[in-house]
Amino acid sequence: MDWTWFHKFGSPPHVYRLAGLLTPWFAWPAALLILGALYGGLVLAPPDYQQGDGFRIIYVHAPSAWLAVMIYAVMATAAGVGLIWRMKVAHAVAASCAGVGAWFTVVSLLTGMLWGKPMWGTYWVWDPRLTAQLILLFLYLGFMGLRASIDDVSRADRASAVLALVGVVNLPIIRYSVEWWNSIHQAPSVMKMDRPSMPFDMLAPLLAMLLGFSLYFGAVLLIRLRAEILRRERNASWIREELT
């Protein structure tokens, strides 16, 4: 089998140029989808029979929570690839993921608290789902903190990659916490094998928002990856050629 296409991803100049070319293909659809989904979710979708208009926070909360988990999966995969194939670009991808994932985790926690107060009667409880999501935030922060504390880039790459892999165990715990244990958090409405527990005009904006957030993450990842490559390769000659 011809692996040239894979090995090309190990070349920083190639990835730098590719990321620049791809960014608008993620950014523009993301902007359109998020705007459309906001209109669909806040205006077109009917209110819920119990929560009224309060349910609409789901259009930010659920996609943020999904992204928080998905970004961690991407980050850990990149870290694992970097560890196994000694691929610097993969480590750069992992490093670029962490900040975005941490912010999505914060957004999911904050929107959940805002919804929890009127609906459950409390901002926060030490429930399995909520606690696991908080641990996810600490994993992101730990990953970033560990990287920042080691000056040597390749040592920081390897140490933080091991931490990222250790944290993978938290992802199935987040997903299945509401099924394994009694939890105050409701079971999944959409991400399940059964039919969604939501009619189409509520569901469509939610899925559009999920796709929009994912593309937004793609665009931000590409931009951050370019910055990360520039920082790592700042002494390389190709950068001088690229920027002049």
Next chain:
Amino acid sequence: MTPRQRRVTLVVGILVGVSAAVALAVRAMNENVMFFFDPTQVASGEAPIDKRFRLGGMVRPGTVVREPGTLEMRFVVTDFQKDVSVKYSGIVPDLFRENQGVVAHGRLGADGTFVADEILAKHDENYMPPEVARAIKEKHGGVMPVNPDVRSVPRT
């Protein structure tokens, strides 16, 4: 073994080792991870009935009694197998209603009544507009079924 194979072993080893460790830890602490106990667990003695704990289940329809002029109230929490009656004084969240999930924090009294000092509502995963909810309720004799098909009723 080549160096790369060794690194693959390392990565797989981390994933397997940490998963096994966490799985064992979680199994050992299973009781503490439970956010609440249902009435069946209370009846079978699995709940820590000598301490404060959380009781969770559905509010049995027709059992909510409010003391006029006070915040006192009584209702029955059920998991459709066992019932526990609950006494509470205070304000309940918006989503507290009959046939909805509820989590009560408190102690089990000597007479078998659970005295709660905090009531949280548990929302289920079903979302639907009011007219669909009305139609589903009508089809099921005025009661919301536990797992309604939110798409089964045509919108009017």
